[in-house]
Amino acid sequence: MPIITRSAAAVEGEDWQQILAQAFRRPQELLEYLDLPLSEMPERLQACQEFSMLVPRTYAALMQSGNATDPLLLQVLPQATENEHRPGYITDPLAEKDTNIQPGIIHKYRGRVLLLATSGCAVNCRYCFRRHFAYGDNRISRKQWAEALNYVATDSSISEVILSGGDPLLLQDDALQELVTLIEAIPHVRRLRIHSRLPVVIPQRLTPALQSLLSNSRLQVSMVLHINHATELSDALRLPLQALRQSGVTLLNQAVLLRKVNNTLGILSDLSERLFEFGVLPYYLHLLDSVRGAHHFDISEQEAVFLYRQLLAELPGYLVPRLVREEAGKANKSPINLDR
Ligand SMILES: *Cc1c(COP(=O)(O)O)cnc(C)c1O
Numbered sequence: 330m331p332i333i334t335r336s337a338a339a340v341e342g343e344d345w346q347q348i349l350a351q352a353f354r355r356p357q358e359l360l361e362y363l364d365l366p367l368s369e370m371p372e373r374l375q376a377c378q379e380f381s382m383l384v385p386r387t388y389a390a391l392m393q394s395g396n397a398t399d400p401l402l403l404q405v406l407p408q409a410t411e412n413e414h415r416p417g418y419i420t421d422p423l424a425e426k427d428t429n430i431q432p433g434i435i436h437k438y439r440g441r442v443l444l445l446a447t448s449g450c451a452v453n454c455r456y457c458f459r460r461h462f463a464y465g466d467n468r469i470s471r472k473q474w475a476e477a478l479n480y481v482a483t484d485s486s487i488s489e490v491i492l493s494g495g496d497p498l499l500l501q502d503d504a505l506q507e508l509v510t511l512i513e514a515i516p517h518v519r520r521l522r523i524h525s526r527l528p529v530v531i532p533q534r535l536t537p538a539l540q541s542l543l544s545n546s547r548l549q550v551s552m553v554l555h556i557n558h559a560t561e562l563s564d565a566l567r568l569p570l571q572a573l574r575q576s577g578v579t580l581l582n583q584a585v586l587l588r589k590v591n592n593t594l595g596i597l598s599d600l601s602e603r604l605f606e607f608g609v610l611p612y613y614l615h616l617l618d619s620v621r622g623a624h625h626f627d628i629s630e631q632e633a634v635f636l637y638r639q640l641l642a643e644l645p646g647y648l649v650p651r652l653v654r655e656e657a658g659k660a661n662k663s664p665i666n667l668d669r
């Protein structure tokens with residue numbers, strides 16, 4: 330079994346929790362670190378109040394100094410425009426409240442349940458559709474896992490458990506092991522999926538312990554990374570992802586189409602090619618959910634389709650993610666109609 334080397338797993342002897350503890354939490358610090366002017370500070374602080382800023386230094390290190398329109402920076406730096414309310418942009422665009430059937434469980438997809446394993450993330454993305462989600466009501470403790478999984482155990486149509494959040498990889502490895510063991514005990518569950526952005530912002534999260542717990546599971550494991558730009562695939566991610574893949578974990582990516590971040594043909598095709606280089610297949614390309622405070626990231630469906638058609642012409646089919654939108658009340662993601 331390949332082992333993630335110590336040098337790839339730890340930079341300057343820091344583990345992922347230490348890196349997370351030292352994350353930038355104030356726009357001022359991040360702007361200073363990037364040598365950017367503080368001129369917009371009052372508005373930024375105001376935008377921060379509803380949904381705080383959180384940016385690990387390992388992620389900030391991938392940004393270009395002095396560039397106020399860096400595509401990574403735009404994803405995480407609060408903007409004054411977040412406070413402008415636009416019609417159609419609402420707090421719960423996917424109506425998850427209705428499918429949030431008991432604390433910690435969302436059952437809206439057939440055969441699959443989402444288990445909200447944690448309430449937080451290692452980075453706060455400004456476009457996040459869960460930025461207003463009632464995480465407070467969903468803070469499930471380790472004791473409540475058994476209860477939530479009871480629900481899974483009583484419904485034999487469920488063959489896949491998706492660990493979501495928040496970010497499930499915020500759980501420490503021993504807690505994650507405990508959770509996976511509980512899931513493995515349910516005979517009709519065959520697959521385990523982890524949706525996470527944590528390795529993207531802190532590659533050190535892909536520890537040898539995580540790799541071995543996933544590779545030793547009886548479940549078929551996949552990990553869906555949330556990577557929006559080729560620059561997010563840093564060299565520090567290369568070896569740990571390779572090791573995961575070699576231990577049998579299927580690696581997929583879902584990206585969100587974001588204005589000024591990745592809405593050009595060049596950026597999208599670079600992303601697909603670099604993902605493949607890292608052993609990750611492009612899976613979904615999402616249109617933005619209409620969440621309040623994120624309208625400035627949105628592009629029209631027409632523009633998205635125009636871009637997507639170019640992508641189809643540019644890349645081999647296996648590097649073209651599915652262009653989809655998530656719609657409230659639908660039991661699957663809706664493919665975007667390309668013939669209009
Ligand atoms: C879409 C989505 C799912 C379900 O995805 P499928 O691949 O269609 O089963 C699960 N979790 C998250 C976070 C998603 O966005």
Ligand code: SF4
Nearest residue numbers: 450452453454457526
């Ligand atoms: S990591 Fe995912 S869930 Fe967390 S803030 Fe970013 S987009 Fe939202």
